[in-house]
Amino acid sequence: MVESRLVRMILRVATAFVMAFLYLPLVVLGLYAFNESKLGAWPPTGLTLKWFGEAAANPAIQTAFINSLIAASCATLIALILGTLAALAVQRHNFFGKNAVSFLFVLPIALPGVITGIALQSTFKLFGVGLGLGTIVIAHATFCVVVAYNNIVARMRRLPRSPEEASADLGADALTTFRRITYPALRTALLSGGLLAFALSFDEVIVTLFAAGAGTKTIPVWIFNAMQRPNELPVVNVVALVLVGLSIIPVWIAQRVSGGEAARGGRY
Amino acid sequence: MTLIRRLVQWFSRRPRAALSAQLAGPFGWILLIYLGSLFVLLLHAFWVKDSFTGKVEPFVWTLEAFGQVLGNPVYLTIALRTILIATLVTLTDALLALPIAYYMSRVASPRTRAILLVGITMPLWASYLVKVYAWRTILQGNGLLSWLLGPLGIDGPGLSEIWSTWLVLSYLWLPYMILPIFAGLERIPNSLLEASVDLGGSAGMTFRRVILPQLLPALAAGSIFTFSLSLGDYIVPDLVSDAKFIGNVIYDNSALGNFPVAAAFSILPVVIMLIYLLLARRAGAFESL
Numbered sequence: 001m002v003e004s005r006l007v008r009m010i011l012r013v014a015t016a017f018v019m020a021f022l023y024l025p026l027v028v029l030g031l032y033a034f035n036e037s038k039l040g041a042w043p044p045t046g047l048t049l050k051w052f053g054e055a056a057a058n059p060a061i062q063t064a065f066i067n068s069l070i071a072a073s074c075a076t077l078i079a080l081i082l083g084t085l086a087a088l089a090v091q092r093h094n095f096f097g098k099n100a101v102s103f104l105f106v107l108p109i110a111l112p113g114v115i116t117g118i119a120l121q122s123t124f125k126l127f128g129v130g131l132g133l134g135t136i137v138i139a140h141a142t143f144c145v146v147v148a149y150n151n152i153v154a155r156m157r158r159l160p161r162s163p164e165e166a167s168a169d170l171g172a173d174a175l176t177t178f179r180r181i182t183y184p185a186l187r188t189a190l191l192s193g194g195l196l197a198f199a200l201s202f203d204e205v206i207v208t209l210f211a212a213g214a215g216t217k218t219i220p221v222w223i224f225n226a227m228q229r230p231n232e233l234p235v236v237n238v239v240a241l242v243l244v245g246l247s248i249i250p251v252w253i254a255q256r257v258s259g260g261e262a263a264r265g266g267r268y
Numbered sequence: 269m270t271l272i273r274r275l276v277q278w279f280s281r282r283p284r285a286a287l288s289a290q291l292a293g294p295f296g297w298i299l300l301i302y303l304g305s306l307f308v309l310l311l312h313a314f315w316v317k318d319s320f321t322g323k324v325e326p327f328v329w330t331l332e333a334f335g336q337v338l339g340n341p342v343y344l345t346i347a348l349r350t351i352l353i354a355t356l357v358t359l360t361d362a363l364l365a366l367p368i369a370y371y372m373s374r375v376a377s378p379r380t381r382a383i384l385l386v387g388i389t390m391p392l393w394a395s396y397l398v399k400v401y402a403w404r405t406i407l408q409g410n411g412l413l414s415w416l417l418g419p420l421g422i423d424g425p426g427l428s429e430i431w432s433t434w435l436v437l438s439y440l441w442l443p444y445m446i447l448p449i450f451a452g453l454e455r456i457p458n459s460l461l462e463a464s465v466d467l468g469g470s471a472g473m474t475f476r477r478v479i480l481p482q483l484l485p486a487l488a489a490g491s492i493f494t495f496s497l498s499l500g501d502y503i504v505p506d507l508v509s510d511a512k513f514i515g516n517v518i519y520d521n522s523a524l525g526n527f528p529v530a531a532a533f534s535i536l537p538v539v540i541m542l543i544y545l546l547l548a549r550r551a552g553a554f555e556s557l
Contacts, residue, residue, distance in 0.1 A: 007471055008375050014367035015376075015384070021364075022391050022442065025402035028412055032405055041410040078297075086294035093287045101295065106554070108302055110492060110545055112500015112537050114515040115306070119534075122312050122527045123305035126326060142302050145294060174280030175273045203395040206503060210522065220397045227401055227507070237405075240398040247393040255386065 026244055033241035040233055055238040064222035067133060071218060072201040075140035076148075079197045080190060082141075083148030091156040105150075108143045116142065117210030124211070131213025139211035140204060144197035151193030152186060159185050188257050195250040203243075219243070306538075312531035324527050333528035343517060347536060350514040353434055354498035360438040361445040361494045362487060369446050373453035385450075392443045400507055403436045407508055425509075432508040437498045444493035452486025453479075485552035492548050499537050 003011070036046035055061055089095075090102060108116060120139050124131060163185075167177040205220035212221055223239060226232040279286040316332045317324050337343055368388075372381050391399070404427065406412045413424040425431040456479060464474040502515025514537055521530035548554070 003375060004471065011367050011371040011375055014364075015371045018364055018368045018442070018446075019384070019387060021439065022388065025399055025406060025439070026391065026394065028406055029398070029402040039410075040405055040408060042405075042412040042415045082294040082297055085290045089287055089290035089294075093283065093290075095287060104295075104298060104303075106545070108298070110496055111541050112496055112515065114500045114502055114518050115309075115534055115538055116302070118518050118522050118527075118530055119305040119309040120301075121522060122531065123308040125324075125527070126308055126312075138301060142297070145297060149294070173273065173277050175276040178276070199393055203397070205397045206501070209519075220395065223397050223401065224503070227404070236401065240395070240401055243395045243398050247395065248390070251386070251390055251393050 029237065029240055029244065032237040035234070035237065038231065038234055051234040051238045055235045055242075058235060060217070060222060061219075061235070061239060064217045064219045067136075067216060068202050068218040068220075071133060071136045071140055072198045074137040075144045075201040076194050076198045078137070078141040079144035079148040080194050082145045083152055083193060084186070084190070086145070086149045087152040087156055091153060105146055108146045113143075113204075113206035114210075117207040120207070121210040131211060132216045135211045135213070136208055136216065136218065139207045140201040143204075143207070144201055147197050147200060148190075148193040151189050151196065155186055155189035191257055192254055195254060199247065199250050309531050309534060312527045313535060315528050317526050317528055322525060324525070333532040336529050337532045343533065346512050346517055347514055349430070349511060350499060350537075351540070353430065353437065353513075354495050356434055357437045357441065357498045358445075358491045358494040360434070361442050362449075362491070364438070364442055365445040365449050365490065369449040369453055372450050374458075388443050388446050396440065397503070399440060400436060400504055403432075403439065404507055407432050407435075427508055428510045430509055430511040433505050433511060433513075436504050436508050437501065440504070441494040441497050444497075445490035448486045448490040449483065452483045452489075456482050485555060488548040488551035488553035492545065492553060495544060496541055499540065 031044055032040065033051065034047045034049065035044035036048040037044065086105065090098060116139070120135070120142075121131070123129075124135055129135060163181050164177055167181045168174075172180065202218075203220060204218075205224055208218055208221055209224065212218065217225070219239070223236055226236050279289060311326075312324065313333050314329050314331065315324055315326055316328060316330045368384070372384050376384060407424060407427055408414075409426055411424075414426075417424050425435070460478055460482075461474060464478045469477065500515050502513055502519045505511060505513040505516055514533065517533050518530045521527070521533070
């Protein structure tokens with residue numbers, strides 16, 4: 001321990017401050033969901049559960065929720081398949097342009113989402129592709145592939161080749177080796193990559209607003225629109241709190257699977 | 269199953285063919301859909317919207333959109349404002365992330381460290397829009413912040429000033445800065461710090477001359493997120509302030525069907541990000557991503 005007592009004190013206070021900053025909005029949100037008043041003024045006037053009932057009975061929210069589930073499931077499936085293939089190609093082979101390829105695979109998450117959004121929208125319009133759930137899936141899969149790939153390739157980098165070679169030496173064919181050796185070793189990386197991709201897609205709004213068109217709403221798009229109508233705010237508070245609650249599920253699964261590493265994209 | 273087995277068997281004896289088959293899907297997707305649409309976007313910058321029909325005329329080449337972008341001084345102000353705030357957000361997050369990451373890595377007990385790691389990861393998984401919305405309720409005229417500042421006679425930034433955008437963006441991207449810095453600190457061996465202190469280095473000097481240089485890749489990696497995500501955001505500026513960002517110009521123009529102007533203006537953030545990525549790669553950021 002090289003830090004002086006004073007330095008440790010300061011670090012402790014700074015840490016407490018940052019954690020309070022990170023959780024303040026979530027706590028405020030939690031309080032507002034139970035707020036009796038329709039007006040969003042602080043402090044809340046009384047406690048009620050009535051907005052939960054209203055939110056659950058709202059057909060627009062139900063449709064948006066189902067749309068979000070469909071879009072996130074499809075995007076995650078595409079992302080896992082393509083991400084695994086890309087990781088196998090980059091990790092198991094040497095080829096010309098491999099570095100350029102890995103740079104290419106950073107772009108969809110490194111370039112601003114607004115660029116991805118406008119690029120896809122202008123292309124869909126040019127080719128006469130109708131905007132809807134299909135275009136949302138295409139847009140989401142594009143950045144979900146990158147997330148899945150990052151998770152899987154990070155795992156493969158750490159995997160020794162010897163078990164696969166032993167399997168082949170012992171007479172297993174390529175499919176058996178993949179099924180019995182490679183896949184089990186990758187399983188938790190696939191799970192965490194899939195969770196991350198699903199959560200990203202489920203929450204995405206920046207690209208989605210471009211890809212969704214006028215008729216199709218996902219949960220974030222619904223919130224975005226409802227937020228600008230004052231009399232819907234109590235219901236928005238409830239949906240927002242439920243979404244925060246739901247986000248505990250993937251963190252919990254990731255924690256069970258890999259001691260939390262998976263929740264941070266398998267990297268930290 | 270036997271068909272799949274025979275297919276896999278066939279590929280396993282032909283590594284080149286296997287490579288092509290593995291690459292075809294993912295790279296076809298990224299090349300065709302992602303880079304392809306970026307290229308279509310670039311083409312749009314050289315086309316024009318017919319003022320009579322309101323439709324974009326494809327393959328009629330003109331530099332008119334660039335003229336409209338460059339001829340409008342408001343766009344320059346918006347561009348400078350966006351870059352300035354993205355830079356400020358990056359600096360703010362680095363300043364907030366350093367002490368907590370340092371505390372986690374060198375002072376906290378393993379148990380506290382584990383709790384803090386989960387605590388920092390959790391908000392990352394909470395919906396982006398929900399967090400922006402929560403800040404809106406805090407910042408609004410009759411919200412928590414005014415309620416706290418009111419008795420002190422201070423006005424909050426409300427939902428109109430640029431400082432709200434700075435605050436909310438700093439909040440949103442903070443975990444993306446803490447995690448790589450924490451990982452970077454974990455990689456610095458304790459002996460280096462002890463050696464610095466043994467040789468008479470003060471705490472400040474040890475930080476500047478030993479820790480900071482080793483942390484550069486991690487800082488660069490974190491800053492890719494804080495800078496890029498701030499640079500392209502249009503929802504936060506729209507929802508918590510009146511000051512428009514580059515993203516708002518792009519979004520508003522696309523909503524009007526004015527793709528050529530949106531496309532011409534899009535080139536700016538892409539070029540900035542490409543330069544930023546190349547610089548960050550030089551600083552070793554990609555190994556810390």
